[in-house]
Amino acid sequence: MLKSNLFREVFYQSRIPQELYSIELQDRIFNQSFIDYLGYTNEELLKKSRQDIQYPDDSDNDLNLIDELVAGKRTEYKIAKRYITKTGQTVHGHTHASLITDDKSGERYILWQIFDVTEQVLVETVRRKSEKKYRLIAEHSSDMIVVHRVDSSYLYVSPSMETILGYKPHDVYGTNPYEFIHEEDTPHVRDVHDGVLNGKDSGLATYRYKHKNGTYIWVESTIKAVYDEESGELRELISISRDIQQRIETNELLRKSEKLAVVGQMAAAVAHEIRNPLTPIKGFIQLLSADKDGFNPAFTTIILNELNRIDNIISEFLSMAKPHREKMVFLDAAELMKQVVQLLQPEAILQNKEIHLFILDDLPAIYGDVNSLKQVFINIIQNALEALPEMGTVNISVFMLTSVALNKSEFVKLKSNKFIL
Numbered sequence: 001m002l003k004s005n006l007f008r009e010v011f012y013q014s015r016i017p018q019e020l021y022s023i024e025l026q027d028r029i030f031n032q033s034f035i036d037y038l039g040y041t042n043e044e045l046l047k048k049s050r051q052d053i054q055y056p057d058d059s060d061n062d063l064n065l066i067d068e069l070v071a072g073k074r075t076e077y078k079i080a081k082r083y084i085t086k087t088g089q090t091v092h093g094h095t096h097a098s099l100i101t102d103d104k105s106g107e108r109y110i111l112w113q114i115f116d117v118t119e120q121v122l123v124e125t126v127r128r129k130s131e132k133k134y135r136l137i138a139e140h141s142s143d144m145i146v147v148h149r150v151d152s153s154y155l156y157v158s159p160s161m162e163t164i165l166g167y168k169p170h171d172v173y174g175t176n177p178y179e180f181i182h183e184e185d186t187p188h189v190r191d192v193h194d195g196v197l198n199g200k201d202s203g204l205a206t207y208r209y210k211h212k213n214g215t216y217i218w219v220e221s222t223i224k225a226v227y228d229e230e231s232g233e234l235r236e237l238i239s240i241s242r243d244i245q246q247r248i249e250t251n252e253l254l255r256k257s258e259k260l261a262v263v264g265q266m267a268a269a270v271a272h273e274i275r276n277p278l279t280p281i282k283g284f285i286q287l288l289s290a291d292k293d294g295f296n297p298a299f300t301t302i303i304l305n306e307l308n309r310i311d312n313i314i315s316e317f318l319s320m321a322k323p324h325r326e327k328m329v330f331l332d333a334a335e336l337m338k339q340v341v342q343l344l345q346p347e348a349i350l351q352n353k354e355i356h357l358f359i360l361d362d363l364p365a366i367y368g369d370v371n372s373l374k375q376v377f378i379n380i381i382q383n384a385l386e387a388l389p390e391m392g393t394v395n396i397s398v399f400m401l402t403s404v405a406l407n408k409s410e411f412v413k414l415k416s417n418k419f420i421l
Helices: 005-013 032-038 042-046 056-070 118-139 160-165 186-197 245-290 297-321 333-350 370-387
Strands: 018-022 028-030 076-084 090-101 108-116 144-148 154-157 202-210 216-227 234-243 328-331 354-359 366-369 393-402 408-416
Touching: 018 032, 028 032, 028 042, 032 042, 032 076, 032 090, 032 108, 056 076, 056 090, 056 108, 090 118, 144 160, 160 216, 160 234, 186 202, 186 216, 216 245, 328 333, 328 370, 333 354, 333 370, 333 393, 366 370, 370 393
Parallel strands: 354 393
Antiparallel strands: 018 028, 018 108, 076 090, 090 108, 144 154, 144 234, 202 216, 216 234, 328 366, 393 408
């Protein structure tokens, strides 16, 4: 075989490290790539056994496979091996051994070819160490760290999920977060998810997630895309989530306390406003008592109107004070502003100020929460009253504003003396 010029050319000029061993003659030859791979000279290699240049833990498996080749039990084998270079460095190779028989002489040879994978192994080792380090961080983080497939299903979940949401990581593997997200929050989360899929660097979503006990917990998640370094394709998504239930509850308490503060400021003015209709009611009742025979139906009408006026004032005041759940409905913006002005007018009068309301258009219904909108307008108008000097006036205009997209929507403008809010 070695006498073949073609074989000699292929063997010696190959860039793959190769060793040829004659079973009968027990001769070994090496090509230049093999010599360069381990750093020994040809003479030095001939003085060493295969075990001398292999990592000690890898020798036994190799010897058993060689025995099977010599015994004719197999014609080839592949094995991952570590080799020791002349400088003592460890290199990694995928070794392919083949049993070759010379047709003319009948001599048998074993050809070893080594495919150097040292660089890939080192990169993989670094990756594993890095992954181990980040996994250690993830598993000790109070935030919930999750790796998702592109469709958002769970690949990895940090143990903190059990602390926050009650689920053990294996409870949710393979499932999709949308199975647990509150249906009212699903469109918002999908918008953030789609934004990241379409190239946005990251997205922030605030939503309610179903706890294992059946309740919903407010969660805030930052979602980021991870791309393959070589192909540039989206590989997976990473989300970092935290429990913000306490923050939401604290903000709600703060909102309620601000609302109660507004109610407190309005109490004196409302009391004064209730006293005003009580005066004519008291007077007309006295007239009716003094002149029972001369009953005038007009007196009854005036009394009922004033009582309705008191009822409206008290109803508006109570609607501000009592807690409520947000309810989105179609409502009349003009009527809403009338109710707000009626509620704040007594406070303005006590401060020697005026509130004027102008409804400039026949407005269509708008979609919103009545109490939330009232609170917004009350806060703005109160700010305007506080900014005014004595004898000032707040002018409120409600009219239709045409947008650039030609879609019409209500618009409220408040003007206080020289200030426009």
